[in-house]
Amino acid sequence: MVLLGLRNLFRAKTRLAVAVLLLALPAFLLLVLQAILTAVETHTETLKRNVDNSLQLRARGSMGHVNMQGNETILPQSALDTAIRIPGVAAVEQYLLAMTPTEGHNFAMIVGVNPGETRRLESHGEAGNPRIVAGRDLTAADRGQRVAVIGQGVARWARITSDNLASATLTLDLKRTHPVIFALERPPATLRIVGVYASGYVFGDMQLFVPIDTFREIYGVPEGISWLFVRAVSADRLPEVEAALRRELGEAADIIAPIAAAEFERTTTRAVRRFSAIGSALAAALMVIVVFFVTLINVRERTREIGTLMALGASGAGVAASFLAEALALAALGATAGAAVFAVAGSLVPGQLFGVAVSPFLPAQYKDALRGALAPAAGLGPSGAGWFLLATAFAACAGSAWGLRQVVKLSPVEAIRHE
Amino acid sequence: MSDRAPGNSQAPLVLLEQITKIYRKDTQEVRALDGIDLRIESPGMVAVVGPSGSGKSSLLHVIGAMDRPTGGEIVVAGRRLAALGNAELTAFRRNTVGFVFQTFNLIPNLTALENVALPMEFNGVDKRERRRRALALLDRVGLAPRATHRPGELSGGEQQRVAITRALANDPPLVLADEPTGNLDSTTGQLIYELLEEIARGRTVIVVTHAEPLAQRAKRVIHIQDGRLVS
Ligand SMILES: Nc1ncnc2c1ncn2[C@@H]1O[C@H](COP(=O)(O)OP(=O)(O)OP(=O)(O)O)[C@@H](O)[C@H]1O
Ligand SMILES: [Mg+2]
Numbered sequence: 001m002v003l004l005g006l007r008n009l010f011r012a013k014t015r016l017a018v019a020v021l022l023l024a025l026p027a028f029l030l031l032v033l034q035a036i037l038t039a040v041e042t043h044t045e046t047l048k049r050n051v052d053n054s055l056q057l058r059a060r061g062s063m064g065h066v067n068m069q070g071n072e073t074i075l076p077q078s079a080l081d082t083a084i085r086i087p088g089v090a091a092v093e094q095y096l097l098a099m100t101p102t103e104g105h106n107f108a109m110i111v112g113v114n115p116g117e118t119r120r121l122e123s124h125g126e127a128g129n130p131r132i133v134a135g136r137d138l139t140a141a142d143r144g145q146r147v148a149v150i151g152q153g154v155a156r157w158a159r160i161t162s163d164n165l166a167s168a169t170l171t172l173d174l175k176r177t178h179p180v181i182f183a184l185e186r187p188p189a190t191l192r193i194v195g196v197y198a199s200g201y202v203f204g205d206m207q208l209f210v211p212i213d214t215f216r217e218i219y220g221v222p223e224g225i226s227w228l229f230v231r232a233v234s235a236d237r238l239p240e241v242e243a244a245l246r247r248e249l250g251e252a253a254d255i256i257a258p259i260a261a262a263e264f265e266r267t268t269t270r271a272v273r274r275f276s277a278i279g280s281a282l283a284a285a286l287m288v289i290v291v292f293f294v295t296l297i298n299v300r301e302r303t304r305e306i307g308t309l310m311a312l313g314a315s316g317a318g319v320a321a322s323f324l325a326e327a328l329a330l331a332a333l334g335a336t337a338g339a340a341v342f343a344v345a346g347s348l349v350p351g352q353l354f355g356v357a358v359s360p361f362l363p364a365q366y367k368d369a370l371r372g373a374l375a376p377a378a379g380l381g382p383s384g385a386g387w388f389l390l391a392t393a394f395a396a397c398a399g400s401a402w403g404l405r406q407v408v409k410l411s412p413v414e415a416i417r418h419e
Numbered sequence: 420m421s422d423r424a425p426g427n428s429q430a431p432l433v434l435l436e437q438i439t440k441i442y443r444k445d446t447q448e449v450r451a452l453d454g455i456d457l458r459i460e461s462p463g464m465v466a467v468v469g470p471s472g473s474g475k476s477s478l479l480h481v482i483g484a485m486d487r488p489t490g491g492e493i494v495v496a497g498r499r500l501a502a503l504g505n506a507e508l509t510a511f512r513r514n515t516v517g518f519v520f521q522t523f524n525l526i527p528n529l530t531a532l533e534n535v536a537l538p539m540e541f542n543g544v545d546k547r548e549r550r551r552r553a554l555a556l557l558d559r560v561g562l563a564p565r566a567t568h569r570p571g572e573l574s575g576g577e578q579q580r581v582a583i584t585r586a587l588a589n590d591p592p593l594v595l596a597d598e599p600t601g602n603l604d605s606t607t608g609q610l611i612y613e614l615l616e617e618i619a620r621g622r623t624v625i626v627v628t629h630a631e632p633l634a635q636r637a638k639r640v641i642h643i644q645d646g647r648l649v650s
Contacts, residue, residue, distance in 0.1 A: 007529075305524070305526060308520070309537075311485055311512060311518045311524075312512070312513070312537055312541065313510070313512045313538050313541040313542065315505075315506065315509045315541075413485045
């Protein structure tokens with residue numbers, strides 16, 4: 001009977017094609033929503049991992065960029081040891097920052113980092129999640145070497161692509177100035193570019209990460225720290241750590257608690273979750289309606305046939321099973337078509353839809369970051385895929401339920417006499 | 420109460436006692452069958468004739484367990500139909516009766532062979548055996564070469580031969596045919612009738628027909644009028 005149902009699917013070809021298209025649309029939408037949700041939840045996870053337990057320290061009243069007008073003051077190197085000794089501190093990460101002009105009034109950020117430690121993004125330090133998209137990351141062997149990993153914005157400016165990456169170099173001219181950048185009387189430095197990362201937003205992509213020892217050498221900063229990130233062993237201990245830091249370093253440092261993951265979750269993640277739940281429910285309802293009408297038409301149209309099958313000895317349940325199989329196969333085809341479109345256009349649409357439908361509900365500071373993070377990551381977690389399959393099966397069952405009821409209630413005579 | 424009629428071995432294949440079938444719609448009441456007593460003992464062809472609306476189809480439907488009578492007792496092949504539940508009625512229709520329709524009622528997207536094999540599929544016969552038997556049956560009516568054709572590719576007479584073959588798939592003791600020649604010209608109808616006669620050598624065939632000359636060839640003719648048998 002199941003086989004019979006599957007064959008019945010292909011009887012009315014035009015109807016099948018229309019139904020599959022009508023199902024593909026909500027299926028696609030469902031996938032897009034799941035992709036957005038996945039992206040936002042990944043983002044939340046990143047925040048939790050990198051931010052929740054951390055505080056940022058900068059020299060009091062300064063951005064801590066070694067060549068930025070009025071912001072060149074940096075923390076003393078001793079701040080690192082002071083911070084490390086505070087009870088409840090799990091780790092400290094030090095960074096040095098400088099700016100270099102690019103085109104017009106634009107500039108890129110040079111960040112000295114200990115290879116292996118978190119690559120933080122200026123002004124989105126809390127939200128950044130840069131991923132290597134070409135080449136490699138910095139490694140311990142790079143310490144002191146003239147190498148850099150750059151954002152794709154910098155790569156575009158320097159005309160570095162994955163094709164010419166193997167021989168790519170970039171020269172920093174420390175004498176070049178800019179309305180906010182002052183000249184340093186130091187020789188230019190040529191860096192070998194070993195990797196390109198993507199952060200998902202424009203400004204985040206305008207950074208160069210170099211090993212911190214290399215930075216010190218190039219900029220002539222033997223000691224001192226632009227940013228000091230202090231991570232507590234747990235979020236619970238953070239207030240205690242913060243109090244100790246204020247006590248010990250409060251004179252010299254501004255202590256900044258980045259917007260916490262909890263805050264992000266309370267606003268953004270929740271808004272996106274709600275939006276995608278409503279959208280998914282609507283899309284699933286649309287699928288249910290399509291299956292409903294197709295099944296109903298089929299049952300009406302084949303009433304005599306149903307009677308014939310019953311006269312030949314098929315049970316009502318058996319015939320209903322064949323219609324259910326047909327509905328499931330139809331929903332599966334629609335879902336497959338939707339998934340195919342998603343595979344092709346899935347990297348574009350989530351960003352668009354996000355911009356139009358989701359971002360109005362989000363706090364301003366996250367919109368760009370999230371929207372950017374979406375585009376390359378139109379992936380779907382296993383839970384997203386699971387939901388999608390579940391929704392498809394649900395649409396098939398719920399949509400065909402009424403039609404199946406009609407089938408089971410039908411007596412052979414009624415069906416055969418049906419005109 | 421047992422669903423087996425007493426004195427099973429002596430029991431007739433079909434036994435109807437005081438069968439009534441009343442269709443009700445709102446306050447309207449139609450007595451399609453009105454106190455029918457009928458015994459059909461031995462194999463052979465039984466013709467049912469009567470004017471339109473006299474209850475011929477209704478009679479066939481209650482005998483074939485396609486519909487339940489409003490009152491009375493039916494025993495077919497030793498089974499009291501009133502005592503059977505839905506699942507048992509399904510099995511009864513599958514094993515005990517074969518139904519032939521005026522409009523053939525072949526499943527349009529299945530081939531002749533698959534149509535014939537369908538009742539065996541419902542009976543759980545395995546695929547190779549279904550095929551073998553369906554082909555043998557089609558061969559008997561000269562349609563083996565058309566086994567892979569769909570109903571739309573067959574003439575009316577050929578379709579009805581396939582339908583008759585399908586009715587025989589599970590080798591039922593009783594075949595019910597409701598105006599099987601009604602949609603065919605008289606020559607083709609004649610052929611179908613001969614086929615039914617041949618089938619009726621080994622089993623009981625009850626055939627409803629308007630064609631008087633055909634009815635006269637039956638072993639027995641039952642006249643029905645206003646839901647009652649007339650002699
Ligand atoms: N579902 C129904 N509801 C109401 N009346 C019905 C129904 N089915 C049949 N009837 C009535 O029952 C009577 C007997 O119908 P039936 O179909 O058995 O007649 P028939 O002898 O087969 O007629 P025909 O030769 O035209 O096929 C008719 O008056 C018909 O209108
Ligand atoms: Mg009739």
